[in-house]
Amino acid sequence: MRVIKKHDERKNEILDAAERLFHVKGYEKCTVNDILEEVAIAKGTFYYYFKSKKEVMEAVVSRYTDVVAERANKILKNDKISTEEKLVCIFRAMKINDQIDSDVLNEMHKAENAQLHQKILNQMVTTMAPILVQVVEEGVERKIWSCKYPLQYMQIFLSAALTLTDEGIFKLDKEEQGMLMTALISLIEKMLEVPENSFNQLFIQKWEKT
Known part of the structure; x- marks a missing residue:
């Protein structure tokens, strides 16, 4: 039957x-x-x-990005935290290794899965940039920071951050990871036109805690 x-x-x-x-x-x-x-x-x-198989791949990728987007939207709507905390927490929510176990990550980073891996990174930027723009615009409205090109800056930052912090692409030791994180924090501060070290402590606290 x-x-x-x-x-x-x-x-x-x-x-x-x-x-x-x-x-x-x-x-x-x-x-x-x-x-x-x-x-x-x-x-x-x-x-x-x-x-097609390609459409299946896109649906598989959407599973990962949907989880991250759901997390980010909850943070965005959380009125109990500051705009600065929302920004940092949303970045933290995008750590893909929280969504995928280590064995799957290792497989994804193999050469034969390059297309799947690239698609995930691409969709992550496409999905998350508009959410981050809402946080940036909230900060602009509250006069916390300024930003000339919210969408473009968030696309640039996400593309750089997701690629450079991907352990399957760049093998960095602990010191190099720390220097990269410092540089990324400095970059977002420049994009939002806030004083140097405005986000440094907040990034460190939230990144390690959540």
Whole structure:
């Protein structure tokens, strides 16, 4: 007897299987047929939910970014913390290793998964920049700081920070990590036109605590 499952349940099964296979075989080597065999479904069922393997990859990536975006939006709406704390906490919420276990991260950083990894970083910037812009604009409105190009500055900062702090791309020792963090804090201070060391202590406290 054929088992009929609800739409979201079947779709999530396909995504779960695809995610496993992407990490084991690599995105490029994994085929739609591999996914079909893993879930035990017909090709027509697969194409009912997804147009292509690329679309599946984008849905897998969205799982990571959706978790981060949900965290960030909660912080954004939290009236019990200052605007400065919101900014720092949202940056902290984007640490992708909090969303993905170490084994998966190691697989993602393999050469065969470069496209998947790149897509995650790309979508993280695309998703998070508008959220950060809201915090920046809140700070501008409250005259906490100034910012000439909120969206562009946040895109630049995110692209740099997410790439340079990615352990799969740059292998930094503890001292180098500290120097990079200091430089990134200095960069955001310049972007927001606040005095030097305005965020330094707050970044350190929140980064280590949360």
